[in-house]
Amino acid sequence: MLKYLSIKRYTNASDKKLAQSIKNLFGFVPGNIDLFKQALRHSSASRNKTSNERLEFLGDSVLNALIAEYLFKLMPNAEEGELTQSRSRIVSRQNLNKLALKLGLNNLLVTDIKGHLPSSVFGNALEAVVGAVFLDQGYKKTQKIILEKIIKQHLHVKELIQEDTDYKSRLINLYQKKKIPLRFVLLSEKHDGHKKIFHVGVEAEGKIRAEANHPNKRAAEQLAALTVLEKLGEV
Amino acid sequence: MLKYLSIKRYTNASDKKLAQSIKNLFGFVPGNIDLFKQALRHSSASRNKTSNERLEFLGDSVLNALIAEYLFKLMPNAEEGELTQSRSRIVSRQNLNKLALKLGLNNLLVTDIKGHLPSSVFGNALEAVVGAVFLDQGYKKTQKIILEKIIKQHLHVKELIQEDTDYKSRLINLYQKKKIPLRFVLLSEKHDGHKKIFHVGVEAEGKIRAEANHPNKRAAEQLAALTVLEKLGEV
CATH class of the missing domain: 3.30.160.20 (Double Stranded RNA Binding Domain)
Known part of the structure; x- marks a missing residue:
């Protein structure tokens, strides 16, 4: 069970709006909204503040670990090579970019780039958001949230892990x-x-x-x- | 606090011996000794049993994530590039091989190779052991154990993260x-x-x-x- 925080704790209008978006996406009200602001701040818009790149580093690692755990348990007979390959497909750049758009992170990301953004910007933001969820909620809850709200809802995992090999x-x-x-x-x-x-x-x-x-x-x-x-x- | 299990729960002599080794190394008595047997079973000795390669896949990811978290907090002003570089130094093949020998995993590993073993075999076993600790104890306790019993005791982290760059x-x-x-x-x-x-x-x-x-x-x-x-x- 996630600890329930009320959205009312946020008095600032833009914080409240972001907290509501996070709640809609992942089912919890952030304890520390600054983590999510940082995760959604592209380096072009960072000025004196920290951009999302540090959180992207953390989120990338956490995502890799929790997908590894998920596949380890999902595929009890798979060898190391199959596990590695399946994970690569799930967390591929292309997949993360698509997932980020499905989640609507493009509407939440703050950038200062005029014109078309490369889609990798959104995949990177998704990793940063995973980092923020992890720092805010801990490993176990992040595992549950990412699997339930992202992986199982938006990816055909069975197809990804069996594609070509089975x-x-x-x-x-x-x-x-x-x-x-x-x-x-x-x-x-x-x-x-x-x-x-x-x-x-x-x-x-x-x-x-x-x-x-x-x-x-x-x-x-x-x-x-x-x-x-x-x-x-x-x- | 780690849940305290008594070593007495193991009646089989070789299980008890391994459980004691794990307790000496990491400060806890394994809940599931089979995980540690698997982590210490090189593919050359696996026969019909599962070798340590699956756990190595999992442990590698978990180690990356927990070192990422550690450095993220240790270096609040570091940029993503510095974090990535520092982690690479800490979890380098060479470092893991050395750490495995310092922990004495060479005395615990079961292999069926005659003669000299490449040192990567021990680094891989260390990753597999991290995977076993993770499945047995969960993320948070693994983080604590790996940092306290391995990283801080056996590595000069400050030197590794500052080396060349600071x-x-x-x-x-x-x-x-x-x-x-x-x-x-x-x-x-x-x-x-x-x-x-x-x-x-x-x-x-x-x-x-x-x-x-x-x-x-x-x-x-x-x-x-x-x-x-x-x-x-x-x-």
Whole structure:
């Protein structure tokens, strides 16, 4: 549960407006509104005040950590490489820029640039806002807020983490559409020194459609699935 | 306060031994010893079990975030570039490898490699251990543990964050040794469009030894200090 602060604590009109925007976006009234003002202050408009760049540094790290934790728990069988790749997709520059616009940070950001702003300005502001949420609410609440209010609402996480790599799911879906039963079978386990090698096959309509070997069983299945997809002209 | 668990909860001898090592290192008895076993299991020894690579992914992110938070608060006037650079020095591969050996993780790591191990294996294990501490104890306690038991005890943080970049401090120290008074003076503040430009000088023995201009006052002082150090042949 987030500690409930009333919006009434803000008497200054522009502070109150910003506090209301933060509440609408994330579901809490800021304890320290200055953090959010700073997060939404582009360096072009910083003059004597601190711009959002320090908070961007902090927010970037916090975002990386909480997405790492989220994926670690979401994908209990994924290897380090898959986790790293999935996170890169989620926190890609492009994704953060898009997310910032979806959240309407472009309407909150204070800049002193005339004309068109590069969209990275908004992605950076989103990172800075994450930094502000973190300092205002702590890690655990930030984790909850970012996942509930940003990631799950605005991103197709399943697509991002499976995109390109989960050939097994793609193959299963394909066969389900065709209503042909398909299964992955373990053909053998060999020992190569201290490592096991899994030899797996993809079976459909009584035939092994493809085989693959790998020390990691899941990877062997992915490789076998990929081979079938290639034969079918699906990749 | 860390929740206190007794070491007696572990009946298995090797679990108890590991729990005792973790307690000696970090001051707490693990709630879930399996996390620490996994963190200390190199991929060469993983066989059917999960190696420490997933935890290394998580721990790397958590370490980055908590060092970011630490430096953000420790260096309230530092710009984003200084923060990034300081963190890179603290969590450098080389530093993590050394820290892991200082903590004695080489005596705890389970590997199946004969002969000499590359030292990165230990740095990676340290990251994995941070991941385990995080899952076992949560962000806030991990922050406290890593700072108190690792960073502050084994690293010269002040040296790492000032190394090379804090020319102002180096110059002040140099003049203090010579017992010559030195001061940084603001010569003027100019306005260039919407940005201020600070014009600062370094004064000693009644003379301005060097001058510099920069939109950031601290950066202008660093530049001026650097110029004096260069004249003195100190850099």
